[in-house]
Amino acid sequence: MTNNIITLVALPLGMAFFIPMIGRKLRWAPDLLGNITTFALLVIAAGCFQKQGIYHLGGWPAPLGIVLVLDGLSSLLLLIVNLISFLATLFSVQYLEKLYTSKLRYYSLFLLMVAGMNGAVLTGDFFNLFVFLEIASIASYALVGFGCEAEELEASFKYLVIGSVASTFILFGVALFYSHFATLNMADIASHLKESGFDQISIVASVLILVGFFVKAALVPFHAWLPDAHPSAPAPISAMLSGVLIKAIGIYPLARLAYNILGMTPLLVSVFTYLGIISMMIGVLMALAQWDFKRLLAYHSISQMGYVILGLGLGTPLGILGGLFHLFNHSLFKSLLFLDSGSVEYETGTRQLEKLGQLAKKMPVTSTSTLVASLSISGIPPFNGFWSKLVIIMACLQASRPGLALWAVLGSILTLASFSKIQRYVFLGQGKDFDLEAAKQWHEVPLLMRIPLLVLTTLCLFGGIFLIGGLEGPLGPGVRALVENSTVYISKVLGR
Amino acid sequence: MIYALCFVLFLIGLYGVTCKKNIVKIILGMVIMEYAVNLFLILSGWRKGGQPPIMDSQTNMETFVSRAVDPLPQALVLTSIVIGLGVLSLMVAIAIRLYERYGTFDITEMRRLKG
Numbered sequence: 028m029t030n031n032i033i034t035l036v037a038l039p040l041g042m043a044f045f046i047p048m049i050g051r052k053l054r055w056a057p058d059l060l061g062n063i064t065t066f067a068l069l070v071i072a073a074g075c076f077q078k079q080g081i082y083h084l085g086g087w088p089a090p091l092g093i094v095l096v097l098d099g100l101s102s103l104l105l106l107i108v109n110l111i112s113f114l115a116t117l118f119s120v121q122y123l124e125k126l127y128t129s130k131l132r133y134y135s136l137f138l139l140m141v142a143g144m145n146g147a148v149l150t151g152d153f154f155n156l157f158v159f160l161e162i163a164s165i166a167s168y169a170l171v172g173f174g175c176e177a178e179e180l181e182a183s184f185k186y187l188v189i190g191s192v193a194s195t196f197i198l199f200g201v202a203l204f205y206s207h208f209a210t211l212n213m214a215d216i217a218s219h220l221k222e223s224g225f226d227q228i229s230i231v232a233s234v235l236i237l238v239g240f241f242v243k244a245a246l247v248p249f250h251a252w253l254p255d256a257h258p259s260a261p262a263p264i265s266a267m268l269s270g271v272l273i274k275a276i277g278i279y280p281l282a283r284l285a286y287n288i289l290g291m292t293p294l295l296v297s298v299f300t301y302l303g304i305i306s307m308m309i310g311v312l313m314a315l316a317q318w319d320f321k322r323l324l325a326y327h328s329i330s331q332m333g334y335v336i337l338g339l340g341l342g343t344p345l346g347i348l349g350g351l352f353h354l355f356n357h358s359l360f361k362s363l364l365f366l367d368s369g370s371v372e373y374e375t376g377t378r379q380l381e382k383l384g385q386l387a388k389k390m391p392v393t394s395t396s397t398l399v400a401s402l403s404i405s406g407i408p409p410f411n412g413f414w415s416k417l418v419i420i421m422a423c424l425q426a427s428r429p430g431l432a433l434w435a436v437l438g439s440i441l442t443l444a445s446f447s448k449i450q451r452y453v454f455l456g457q458g459k460d461f462d463l464e465a466a467k468q469w470h471e472v473p474l475l476m477r478i479p480l481l482v483l484t485t486l487c488l489f490g491g492i493f494l495i496g497g498l499e500g501p502l503g504p505g506v507r508a509l510v511e512n513s514t515v516y517i518s519k520v521l522g523r
Numbered sequence: 524m525i526y527a528l529c530f531v532l533f534l535i536g537l538y539g540v541t542c543k544k545n546i547v548k549i550i551l552g553m554v555i556m557e558y559a560v561n562l563f564l565i566l567s568g569w570r571k572g573g574q575p576p577i578m579d580s581q582t583n584m585e586t587f588v589s590r591a592v593d594p595l596p597q598a599l600v601l602t603s604i605v606i607g608l609g610v611l612s613l614m615v616a617i618a619i620r621l622y623e624r625y626g627t628f629d630i631t632e633m634r635r636l637k638g
Contacts, residue, residue: 154599161606165613172617177624181633184546184617191553191610192540198603199533199560205596206567 031071032082032097035105035145039064043138050131058120061134065113068141072109076102077504081520089521090215096151096520099504103351104148104279107358111270112141114479115263118366121473122373127174127261140166140267144275151520153201153211157194160243160276164190167272171260182255189252193242200235203228214520217288217513233289240284244277246336247306250329254313257328258321258378262369265321269328270362274354278332282339286509287516291342299340304434307333311441320368320378320453323445324361327404330438331357337435338419341426344498347506349418356411356490360400363483367397370472370480371453380449384457389469392477394454396484401450403487405443411490418494525566532559546618546628553614557607561600568596
């Protein structure tokens with residue numbers, strides 16, 4: 028199975044350039060090929076789940092050549108990325124037909140983004156990580172400005188400038204590491220750091236890289252680009268950006284760096300937990316004040332990433348379990364919410380809460396799935412969001428940090444408040460500028476858009492079962508990949 | 524010394540990106556930052572009086588190891604220049620489209636997104 032992992036990068040990369048080649052002649056080709064590709068990727072990623080393996084690119088051994096590392100954590104991330112990307116392409120087929128032009132370029136950029144994310148999750152080489160990160164980021168900059176309206180271009184430019192500054196920081200950090208240790212392999216750098224300890228150069232390099240990834244993960248002092256960029260993209264892309272991109276190229280490298288390469292120090296623990304708390308609270312408070320459907324969701328992404336980084340930052344196995352599980356759940360319910368906002372926009376042509384209303388009767392599938400996702404993100408019992416937040420709060424208590432647990436509960440209550448606003452204005456009640464005449468033509472979205480909504484709703488309902496078994500259950504290998512100290516990671520990659 | 528200058532160049536670029544109001548100047552700042560990093564990468568492989576790292580059958584191993592420059596940073600720099608070119612062209616393309624929409628390059632006048 029481990030020989031397959033290169034296809035996770037190569038297949039979308041190849042198809043991204045193959046689709047524009049034949050898509051000009053055959054109008055049905057981009058849709059079909061795009062969906063087949065993402066489905067194939069999903070099958071491969073599901074096959075890789077919980078497997079271990081190393082793939083040497085070009086057959087060169089580990090410290091010299093580039094390696095792809097598949098372990099518990101990266102296989103979990105791969106499953107999330109490819110699941111959401113398949114559902115998003117399924118949703119795109121009819122969504123793009125009505126609202127956008129040029130499917131060819133859309134699928135090409137989409138697959139480039141998927142290739143970049145799969146590569147960034149798999150790679151065991153710092154420079155390679157930078158390259159994949161840039162592939163995913165450049166594709167996402169272009170996709171954010173896909174509509175070419177004034178606001179979209181403005182958001183895209185802002186995202187582009189902040190994102191490239193972050194990438195340059197990361198590259199500078201990588202260059203410092205290379206000039207210091209003369210190696211780019213992550214495990215090799217980790218073993219050098221273990222032997223020689225931290226001197227000034229490695230501290231500067233680690234801080235540069237960490238700051239770069241904080242920007243990519245949109246934690247609060249570094250979040251300014253996210254609330255503009257995520258709502259401006261087409262809805263399936265928003266689902267991809269919020270659902271998986273900030274995790275695959277933000278949270279995942281942070282976790283890998285903090286646990287497997289630098290080693291979790293008390294300083295890093297406090298940086299992670301405080302950033303988590305600040306993101307959580309500021310994100311949710313800003314969300315309360317929003318009147319744009321997607322912008323509100325984008326602020327919630329910041330807030331929920333705060334939970335994830337809080338869980339991961341606690342440094343205890345229970346905290347990491349909660350963080351990873353919340354990461355998984357967030358990708359489900361946030362993509363579902365963005366796809367819902369997409370179907371509302373598809374029917375009504377607006378995202379302003381003031382102009383919407385009474386959709387509960389007209390769009391039963393959309394409104395039910397939004398209800399499930401809202402309850403899930405606010406942490407109401409039977410849904411998946413409740414279980415992951417519960418684990419995070421229990422981990423805070425177990426680590427004897429009750430203050431953090433209190434903030435987490437408060438954030439959850441405020442989340443519920445802002446989602447009751449969506450229910451009130453969009454689905455049950457009506458806004459100030461609600462137009463009854465226009466509303467008569469609104470009805471449920473086509474079948475192909477309903478399928479992803481239903482799949483994600485089901486997963487949100489029964490997502491809690493992934494927690495069964497705790498550290499021995501389905502999430503266990505991911506947690507163990509982080510908890511084991513860096514020696515295990517080093518010996519796994521370098522084979523010594 | 525030269526490494527410190529490299530870092531100064533990086534900071535000049537960062538200043539351009541963060542403090543300038545004109546889109547073109549922001550783009551230039553971005554380019555300066557990228558080039559500072561590229562320069563740093565190239566410098567990390569530099570050695571005085573080095574020879575090209577190409578081996579053939581007559582090469583003496585010992586002098587080769589003691590004199591050849593490190594070829595890896597040059598490969599890295601090539602990659603990062605190409606990536607920088609991609610980012611730059613996208614940035615310029617968006618800047619042109621923004622100028623069409625707003626009629627200005629001043630970012631203080633592009634304020635439709637708030638909150």
